[in-house]
Amino acid sequence: MINVLFFAQVRELLGTASVQVDGANLATAADLRAHLASQNDKWAQVLDSDKLLVAINQTMSQWHAAIQDGDEVAFFPPVTGG
Amino acid sequence: MQANKILVQTEDFDVAAEYARIAEDNGDGAVVTFVGKVRDFNDGSEVTDLTLEHYPGMTENVLQQITAEARERWPLNLVTIIHRVGTMHLGEQIVFIGVTSAHRKAAFAACEFLIDFLKTKAPFWKLEASPDGRHWVDARDSDEQAAKAWDNGES
Secondary structure, X not given: OEEEEEOHHHHHHHOOOEEEEOOOOOOEHXXXXXXXXXXXXXXXXXXXXXXXXXXXXXEXXXXXXXXXXOOEEEEEOOOOOO | OOOEEEEEEOOOOXXXXXXXXXXXOOOOOEEEEEEEEOOOOXXXXXXXXXXXXXXXXXXXXXXXXXXXXXXXXXXXXOEXXXXXXXXXXXXXXXXXXXXXXXXHHHHHHHHHHHHHHHHXXXXXXXXXXXXXXXXEOOOOHHHHHHHHHHHOOOO
16 A cells, blocks of 8 residues: 655645555556546645645655555645745 | 754754854854744734644655755754744744854855755645634745755855
8 A cells, every 4th residue: 555645735625634545556656646636526626736746755756756555655735844 | 962953843942052052162163043933924914823734754854865965065063953843923933053164154055055945845834824814825936946046056
């Protein structure tokens, strides 16, 4: 399974902080995003943001980066600390 | 003493104590510190408090990475980064960055580099509360440009 985490407004809009996804048929972060977005209109809308960022195993990543079962993949908006 | 002190915490920090800790080495001619505070930063609405969320684990990793990057660019001795999370009121301290070096130019540059990179790379998010309600703070293009300028050698 892939452990998927959501932060900030992405977490708030989806109404959940994490989900577990079977990664067997998902090759990249973009595949995972599309898979989650296909669940319903709300998820499609939230995950469609062109500002959405992805981290794989706690490292900022590109959408074409490979994923596999056991990974931790996080989706979040641009960061605003400091 | 450990060269890097990197903390993410809910508690406030004591600037005098953090300064004293990094200012002890007589080999350092320069100590530069930065403190970021909660300000009333937007569009006329009165901000009353700010809640900082972060990605535990990744945040600390990113802060370690940008500190390592600063050490590759400048000869630094001690680096402290303390970033608070949770809810803070107007005027409270959010972040402390302290850098020591033999010379001031390295210390100034590294301190600015660290806050520029922290703001654009470390997974923190600000939720702002005002009498009008609460909303997530948008990332600023100017912050992104400030961080990119270091990569382009403009700063």
